[in-house]
Amino acid sequence: MPSQKELTVGSQRKASKGTVQIKTSNDRLQLVFSFGGKRHYLSTGFPDTKANRKLAEMKARQIELDILCDNFDVSLGKYKSQSEQVLFTASFTPSVESYASLADLWDSYTEYKRSSLSPSTLAKDYHKIYRCINVHLPVKTLDKAIAIRDWLIANKSPLSAKKILTQFSACCNWAVKSQLIEDNPFEDMASDIKVPKGDAEETDINAFSLEERDRIIEAFKKNRYYKYYAPLIEFLFITGCRPSEAVALQWKHIASDFTIIRFEQAVVVSQSGLTCKPGLKTQKKRIFPINNRLAGLLKSIQPIDVLGEAKVFPSPEGKWIDMHNLSGRAWKTVVESLDGVEYKKLYQTRHTFIGLTHCTKELYCVLT
Template sequence: MVSQHKASKGTVQIKISNDRLQLVFSFGGKRHYLSTGFPDTKANRKLAEMKARQIELDILCNNFDITLGKYKPQSEQIIFTPSLTPVVETGASLADLWDSYTEYKRSSLSPSTLAKGYKSIYRCINVFLPIKTLDKAVAIRDWLIANKSPLSAKKTLTQFSACCNWAVKSQLIEDNPFEDMASDIKVPKGNFEETDINPFSVSERDRIIQAFKENRYYKHYAPLIEFLFITGCRPSEAVALQWKHIASDFTIIRLEQAVVLSLSGLICKPGLKTQKKRVFPINNRLAGLLKSIQPVDVSGETKVFPSPEGNWIDVHNLSKRAWKTVLKTLDSVEYRNLYQTRHTFITMALKNGVDVKDVATMVGNSPEIIYRHYAGQSRELFLPEF
């Protein structure tokens, strides 16, 4: 029911004004009256209720947008694009549906998924898309294909479709205009981080490690880069290591957590990408590296690879700044992303006769993945005399 009574502090009330649903609430000693732009229908009331809950939650979490821009209907926001004339939008707002869908999914999603996947979709809709209404779904698809990589366009359309499927089930819209659009986009092989395999040679690896050691600004990261090359560890797992994970006799490393980006910043979460935990054996070179960086007064909670400020290392920033900058200084070394340190280790292990199953166990992949993506590339074909 739409209330006509004054809302209590910290709550948002839904009223009708000029035949439109209106949100009424108090914040900072000021009374706010925010029109949703929606007529009073059953479906629109559900949208208004979700928007009201979002405002209440933001007030409670001290995340309230005092400009109210976050809560206004998209039809009130003017869109400027350099190459397109302003579009007069009609129909259901993709931005409003995505906000509601995110709130619905929030409790079931990990912080990293919310911060990376869902926040990137939010930015795509609210910052980049020149058209934001469901009646222009085909135009939205065409814009994504023209302005994003095939993989990114496919992922975005998949999310739009999932959002609209939820909206149909919630009786907010009648049908899903994005249904099956993603399946029409073909993604070229090699676009995935785990399967885009282009390893460094041994000499290239050693040059990169040495370049980090000699770099004036980024030598702090040299031990981490060497560790990545000689373990094949995923960067998110390496930066999450604490000294309690290193055996006191330097025989094994226990990998059981990863540093990920959440809505509140970098956090360390239990578990790895494909498993809960794994054990990695330490050889002489790795033992020497770890002993050389171990602090004198070390505790179990101390980070093995802290940032210069003593915090968790942001792998994204490391890749975009330190890694890219150092590799640019190396002539004749083709630029490849940081994840190729992992591919380099796996490829070298196979070339040196380590059994596929053992490699899979050490790096946290299945033997099938190793056979499919590495084993064929790592062997030189030989035709015997017969």
């Protein structure tokens, strides 16, 4: 049996119940703890260095806290690193910190932030950064920070480059505070990038006309394969809500007298698939008044003896609708089949509503 050095996080005495121990086994750091009457041995895959021990201690504290708060992940997936690569080699010393791997730091930073981030943020924003680092960047070490910045500026839009550099800087700030590196080579780089006024995502407005809107709704109703989604498409056009908010609606969110809708949750993409989360993108909830047309639409699709938890717009299988899939198939197919109608993204249903309520009398109709 190989000899093992052992350290109990927060104590040198015998570990109490719920305490995670850090051991070295075969020159690799290992987390050892008991839960549910079972002994767990979780290998980090990291060599026993000063920097890696700090990361192991942080992971141990996370496990201890989850056990204490009855939030322990019995699958252990929450506590495993996203990358199977070794974070720092056994030869790591402060003198070569400038050559630390950005990919490794980002993995560790993601694990640190995981409990405070929504599933959609992890799956979309943080995974995009992960792919940018591991798939696209030609260099990945911190001593090449300037080359990384130049590559981003040359290959990304100003807005994307600015966002990515902001994330890199935040990651390295965390690494400095965690004593993994001495300096942040990306500090202030993002502030030097000027984003053109019309380049921001929120300014990407290309609404449909009233006639185009009505043609799209009618085309969905007549389409042999996608008429099932016609009520959802009409709902998006006449409420202007975000697609993620529409598919998250349950009948309990609609007043029984069909006077108001409460938007208070959204379906997002997480690492485990589609997830319904409480709250909206910019607020906790929003009350929307129901006009005669909207009331008629909702009444026409409401099942008899419907339960409050039932989805207003379920998938054909009764699950949450995958709006990304619907947009790429049904929406694209139907809109592109219409002569004289320029193809625009599904999200433009929201901008169409906003534009029409400002330019026509429909705003009055919505509120009455």
